[in-house]
Amino acid sequence: MADTKPDKPGFLSRLFGRKAETPAAAQPETQQPAPETPQAGGHPETMPSPPANAADDLTAAPPTVTEASPDTPEEAKAAPELAGADLQPVEGLDPEGTNPQEPLPRILTETGPELRPDITAADLPAPDPAPAEVLPDPVPDAMPAAPRGWWQRLTDGMRRTSSSLSDSVTGLFTKRKLDDATLEELEDALVQADLGVPAAMRITAAIASGRYNKEISPGEVKAILASEVEKALQPVAQALAIDRTKKPFVILMIGVNGAGKTTTIGKLSQKFRQQGLKVMLAAGDTFRAAAIEQLKVWGERVGAPVLARAQGADAAGLAYDALQEAKANGSDVLLIDTAGRLQNKAGLMAELEKIVRVVKKFDPTAPHATLLVLDATVGQNAISQVELFQKAAGVTGLVMTKLDGTARGGILVALAEKFRLPVHFIGVGEGVEDLEPFTARDFAKAIAGLEATS
Numbered sequence: 001m002a003d004t005k006p007d008k009p010g011f012l013s014r015l016f017g018r019k020a021e022t023p024a025a026a027q028p029e030t031q032q033p034a035p036e037t038p039q040a041g042g043h044p045e046t047m048p049s050p051p052a053n054a055a056d057d058l059t060a061a062p063p064t065v066t067e068a069s070p071d072t073p074e075e076a077k078a079a080p081e082l083a084g085a086d087l088q089p090v091e092g093l094d095p096e097g098t099n100p101q102e103p104l105p106r107i108l109t110e111t112g113p114e115l116r117p118d119i120t121a122a123d124l125p126a127p128d129p130a131p132a133e134v135l136p137d138p139v140p141d142a143m144p145a146a147p148r149g150w151w152q153r154l155t156d157g158m159r160r161t162s163s164s165l166s167d168s169v170t171g172l173f174t175k176r177k178l179d180d181a182t183l184e185e186l187e188d189a190l191v192q193a194d195l196g197v198p199a200a201m202r203i204t205a206a207i208a209s210g211r212y213n214k215e216i217s218p219g220e221v222k223a224i225l226a227s228e229v230e231k232a233l234q235p236v237a238q239a240l241a242i243d244r245t246k247k248p249f250v251i252l253m254i255g256v257n258g259a260g261k262t263t264t265i266g267k268l269s270q271k272f273r274q275q276g277l278k279v280m281l282a283a284g285d286t287f288r289a290a291a292i293e294q295l296k297v298w299g300e301r302v303g304a305p306v307l308a309r310a311q312g313a314d315a316a317g318l319a320y321d322a323l324q325e326a327k328a329n330g331s332d333v334l335l336i337d338t339a340g341r342l343q344n345k346a347g348l349m350a351e352l353e354k355i356v357r358v359v360k361k362f363d364p365t366a367p368h369a370t371l372l373v374l375d376a377t378v379g380q381n382a383i384s385q386v387e388l389f390q391k392a393a394g395v396t397g398l399v400m401t402k403l404d405g406t407a408r409g410g411i412l413v414a415l416a417e418k419f420r421l422p423v424h425f426i427g428v429g430e431g432v433e434d435l436e437p438f439t440a441r442d443f444a445k446a447i448a449g450l451e452a453t454s
């Protein structure tokens, strides 16, 4: 839930009076970095991770999250601008049996000796006393009882947001007249779901219009809510178009650690492969050994070669080489993973800028898409993440993950209103099928808790 309730006058005076502002609800920084799990045995790709210490350190993100982050600020405090979650490796199985039929390609794993210039030996901590093997997570959605359609997954996934809104609406509008107090409470519920003050005010005004002092049913309120949310989201619901004249079409994936970049790359690769596209992956998150391993597993799983190097290798150089390789092997799409955290924010931004610069040297039109992956559970914090990554890498579109883990799914509405960036995909679970192109109507109905889609 939003942790701050804006200080505001009564509904009618606000409706006809002052202009709303979006609350900058940055959350306090309390999270500690999750411990790394360097691999024993001196594998070249598993050097220990650099330490986290700077005040603006990107590692100050919530610890490993496989489940939903809690919504209460006490439980889910995140670094301002950089709330995220640590990653979990992905199991290399194909529970749904949807792997392309062709044999798995060789994984291109290079172990170039060069370290990134910003990581020196002094930065590297001593290995953990008892370093654990990098083990994959249990397979998410390994054996679903019965295949569920997207609408089912979406509504199930959005249940926390929709039931919290639904409960408020039902509580407020059952046998009650629509007056200043109910409208104010409704607006608060919308703000709590992170829709943002401007959208909350607009929706409340739409509900009030012509109905003041009359009874209105919860169903009517939900229908108006869905229609207003759909209106707000329609302009940003844009499919990710792969320009086949660009070969490879280069997609740079960015976002804070744990937002779901690597998982999203895997899920997208699967979709592209199912469309018959030849896909290559670049393990550009050279900051974490586990991220490199995780991407390799996804590559095997979906049938896409992965260019990977040792932890600490220069990510920009790797991206350049991946482009060369993708061009040489006729790939249609190259997806480049990037680090979500470095020693500090400045380091991360510098690395992203460098990757973009270097990629442009190879192809001035690349990257053809720069997708910012946002974790919905961070709520309003997503706003500062967009601002930050826009500056560093020029975001062209958004992917919102973990809508299943939060009652703050309304953040998509706030983002749409503020940035007007295309939203290409949303994720409602860890399974490979839990990411789908974003459609405004389905999302609006799901958030309002309406039953069917049409």
Ligand SMILES: Nc1nc2c(ncn2[C@@H]2O[C@H](COP(=O)(O)OP(=O)(O)OP(=O)(O)O)[C@@H](O)[C@H]2O)c(=O)[nH]1
Pocket (backbone or CB within 6 Å): 065, 066, 067, 068, 085, 086, 087, 088, 089, 140, 255, 256, 257, 258, 259, 260, 261, 262, 263, 264, 285, 288, 291, 338, 339, 340, 341, 373, 401, 402, 403, 404, 405, 426, 427, 428, 429, 430, 434
């Ligand atoms: N519940 C849920 N979990 C998700 C979703 N998308 C990703 N995850 C999980 O979030 C965790 C982090 O995802 P990663 O893909 O590792 O995140 P990342 O951004 O690559 O992280 P770094 O490599 O640390 O930068 C994993 O456990 C994923 O399975 C989603 O839509 N819903």
